[in-house]
Structure formats: structure tokens, C-alpha cells
Amino acid sequence: xxxxxxxxxxADWMRSAIDGDAQAYNRxxxxxxxxxxxxxxxxxxxxxxxxxxxxxxxxxxxxAVHLKRGSWDPARPIGPWLSTIVRNKLIxxxxxxxxxxxxxxxxxVETLEAPSDTDNFDRQDALTLLQRLKDPQRDIVRSIxxxxxxxxxxxxxxxxxxxxxxxxxxxxxxxxATLYRSET
Amino acid sequence: xxxxELIRLLSEDAPVRLRLGRMLVLALCVGILFSGTLFLAxxxxxxxxxxxxxxxxxxxxxxxxxxxxxxxxxxxTRIGRPGAVISSWIAALAGVLATVAIAVAAELLTVPxxxxxxxxxxxxxxFCLFFIPVLSLAPLAAFLTALREGAxxxxxxxxxxxxxxxxxxxxALYAWHCPDDSPLFVATWYTLAITLVTAxxxxxxxxxxxx
Numbered sequence: 419x420x421x422x423x424x425x426x427x428x429a430d431w432m433r434s435a436i437d438g439d440a441q442a443y444n445r446x447x448x449x450x451x452x453x454x455x456x457x458x459x460x461x462x463x464x465x466x467x468x469x470x471x472x473x474x475x476x477x478x479x480x481x482a483v484h485l486k487r488g489s490w491d492p493a494r495p496i497g498p499w500l501s502t503i504v505r506n507k508l509i510x511x512x513x514x515x516x517x518x519x520x521x522x523x524x525x526x527v528e529t530l531e532a533p534s535d536t537d538n539f540d541r542q543d544a545l546t547l548l549q550r551l552k553d554p555q556r557d558i559v560r561s562i563x564x565x566x567x568x569x570x571x572x573x574x575x576x577x578x579x580x581x582x583x584x585x586x587x588x589x590x591x592x593x594x595a596t597l598y599r600s601e602t
Numbered sequence: 603x604x605x606x607e608l609i610r611l612l613s614e615d616a617p618v619r620l621r622l623g624r625m626l627v628l629a630l631c632v633g634i635l636f637s638g639t640l641f642l643a644x645x646x647x648x649x650x651x652x653x654x655x656x657x658x659x660x661x662x663x664x665x666x667x668x669x670x671x672x673x674x675x676x677x678x679t680r681i682g683r684p685g686a687v688i689s690s691w692i693a694a695l696a697g698v699l700a701t702v703a704i705a706v707a708a709e710l711l712t713v714p715x716x717x718x719x720x721x722x723x724x725x726x727x728x729f730c731l732f733f734i735p736v737l738s739l740a741p742l743a744a745f746l747t748a749l750r751e752g753a754x755x756x757x758x759x760x761x762x763x764x765x766x767x768x769x770x771x772x773x774a775l776y777a778w779h780c781p782d783d784s785p786l787f788v789a790t791w792y793t794l795a796i797t798l799v800t801a802x803x804x805x806x807x808x809x810x811x812x813x
Contacts, residue, residue: 498685
């Protein structure tokens with residue numbers, strides 16, 4: 419099977435991520451997101467959804483990729499896995515937003531990037547989502563995402579062990595995905 | 603939350619604790635251990651096993667249920683993985699079904715017509731229909747739990763695959779006890795029990811395996 423250089427790079431990053439390399443994972447997510455954004459915007463346009471929803475959909479897809487990354491077999495190419503997850507989540511998300519749709523499988527690896535100009539409309543929704551997390555999940559999420567602290571710093575700040583922060587963070591991400599599903 | 607902020611959050615949660623492949627192998631071990639213990643502690647092996655296993659019909663019964671269990675589990679290792687190809691396992695499944703059909707044909711050719719009815723209804727059809735699903739329960743629960751770490755494209759179908767693999771394990775265990783050896787019996791009652799559990803898996807999958 420032929421793989422592009424880009425796909426191999428993504429697979430390498432993901433393999434390191436699975437073993438716990440946060441930097442490699444960050445690179446992977448930053449590389450994938452602009453392409454997801456392009457796909458989400460195209461679908462929103464196609465089905466007459468407001469452009470603001472595209473960024474919500476991007477976040478939902480990212481959460482799905484994150485929570486399901488254990489289902490990727492590191493011995494196989496990452497492209498088909500990623501494309502299928504993204505397509506299923508796009509369908510799921512658009513359907514919940516009330517549109518009957520069919521989405522073709524698109525190659526995430528080969529999709530163009532969309533510029534990120536998302537500052538205006540993605541803050542409101544997610545803040546209300548954050549409010550609905552329980553403590554200490556909410557504090558941990560706020561500390562890492564908005565204030566930009568690492569796990570260690572957050573642990574010190576909240577007087578928790580690093581392990582406890584990691585566990586709570588993982589639970590928080592699961593809750594966020596569930597909230598997304600019930601909200602929209 | 604901005605998408606950049608979400609990405610920062612996800613990056614801090616980089617390591618994967620529960621990999622689907624390992625979860626499924628673990629579920630397989632737990633299921634076999636649990637149901638195997640239940641099997642040995644309740645009905646146990648048949649008394650004349652050593653002499654019986656040498657007959658072709660008994661060897662067929664044990665072999666075909668084991669083959670189905672292997673194929674069912676193979677299918678399961680793929681079905682929770684987005685983009686994975688399952689066609690080779692579907693072909694293997696068809697191969698097992700074809701083997702059953704051939705065995706039934708052979709039985710019909712060699713056994714006089716007058717004995718067909720008695721061979722089909724056997725001695726313990728009701729117990730077979732009850733006990734194979736009972737032996738499937740632990741593997742089914744374990745497989746469904748493991749599959750929750752996966753991302754099946756069709757949750758119902760994934761649940762059905764879990765039901766198939768689990769009931770094939772149940773059948774592969776029960777075959778070591780079952781005194782009814784005719785392929786007519788196996789093709790009827792085993793299939794019925796397996797279909798039942800597969801249907802239960804389908805319904806459970808639709809509820810439990812959405813993501």
C-alpha cells in the first residue's frame with residue numbers, strides 16, 4: 419500500500435503520542451485541524467448550516483479522534499482510519515443539527531487546509547459546556563486550556579497529584595464529548 | 603473554548619491506556635476463563651469423550667464450533683476499527699457455514715431417511731438451546747465492554763459480531779459435553795442458539811456501542 423510522506427509523518431506522530439509523547443500529539447492535532455476545518459466548512463455550506471457551527475463540528479471531530487485513537491492499529495496506515503472517523507462524526511454531528519445528509523469519504527490527508535479565523539464565534543458555546551463539568555474537572559480544564567498550564571503546574575496549583583490530574587482530565591474529555599452529543 | 607485551547611487539552615492527555623486490540627484479547631481470556639469454569643463445574647466433559655472424539659461426527663462438531671469461534675474473534679478484532687477491511691473474515695465465515703452444509707449433506711446421504719427425524723431432534727435440544735446462550739453471557743459482556751473502546755461504523759453490526767463470537771465460544775465449550783452428535787442436530791440447534799445470541803448482541807450493540 420502506498421502512503422504519502424505526510425501520512426507517514428502523521429502516523430509517526432500518532433505512534434509517539436500513543437506512547438505518551440504530548441509534543442508529537444500536539445503536532446499531529448495542529449496538522450490535522452486545518453483540514454478538518456475545511457471539510458466541516460464545506461459541509462456546513464453544502465447543507466445550509468451557519469458557518470459558526472463548523473468550528474463546533476471541528477471540536478467534536480477532534481474529541482472523537484482523541485477518544486477513539488486506541489482503535490487505530492499502529493501497524494496500518496492512518497489515512498483510512500482517520501477519514502472514516504471524520505466522515506462518521508461529520509454525519510453524526512450534522513444529523514443531530516437536523517439535516518438529512520450523505521457525506522462521501524474524503525481523504526483527510528489530501529484535503530487542503532482552511533485558514534483559522536475562528537476567534538469570534540466559538541467561545542460562547544464552549545464556555546457554557548465548561549460550566550457543566552464538575553469540579554475538579556472544570557478547574558483542570560480551565561487551567562490547561564485557557565490559562566495554558568501543563569499537567570504538573572495544574573497539579574501543584576490544585577494541590578492534587580499529577581496522576582489524579584491526568585485521570586480527571588481524561589474523564590473531563592469524555593464528559594465534554596457526551597455533552598456535545600446531548601447539547602446539539 | 604477555542605479549538606487551539608481544546609488541542610492543548612487533548613495534547614496533555616496523549617498516552618493511550620486502553621488499546622482496542624489488547625482489550626479484546628483480555629476480554630477473550632476473561633470470557634473463556636469464566637465460561638470454561640462454569641462449564642466444567644456444571645455439566646463437564648462427556649464421559650465417553652476419549653472414544654467419542656475419534657468418530658468423525660464428534661470431531662466435526664468440536665472442530666466446526668472451534669473454527670467458528672476463531673473466525674468470530676478474528677472478525678471482532680477488525681469490526682471496531684474504522685477503515686479496516688473485514689471481507690477476508692466474512693469469507694472465512696462463509697467457509698465455516700459451507701462446511702456445515704457439506705456435513706449435513708453427508709449425513710443425509712449416509713443415514714437412512716427413517717433416522718433423520720430422530721437425529722435432528724436429538725436427546726437434549728432444549729438444554730442445548732438454553733446452555734449455549736448461558737455459556738455465551740460472560741464472553742458477550744466482556745466483548746461489548748472491550749468494543750466500547752473501539753469506533754465501530756455500525757454499532758448494531760459490531761454488537762452482532764460480539765454475539766456471534768461469544769456464542770461460538772459457548773458452542774465450542776458445549777460441544778465437549780453434548781451427547782447429540784448428528785450434523786443435523788448441530789446445524790439446527792447450535793445454529794438457533796448462536797442466532798439468538800447474535801440477535802441479542804445486535805440489540806445491545808445499538809445501545810452500548812454508539813460513539
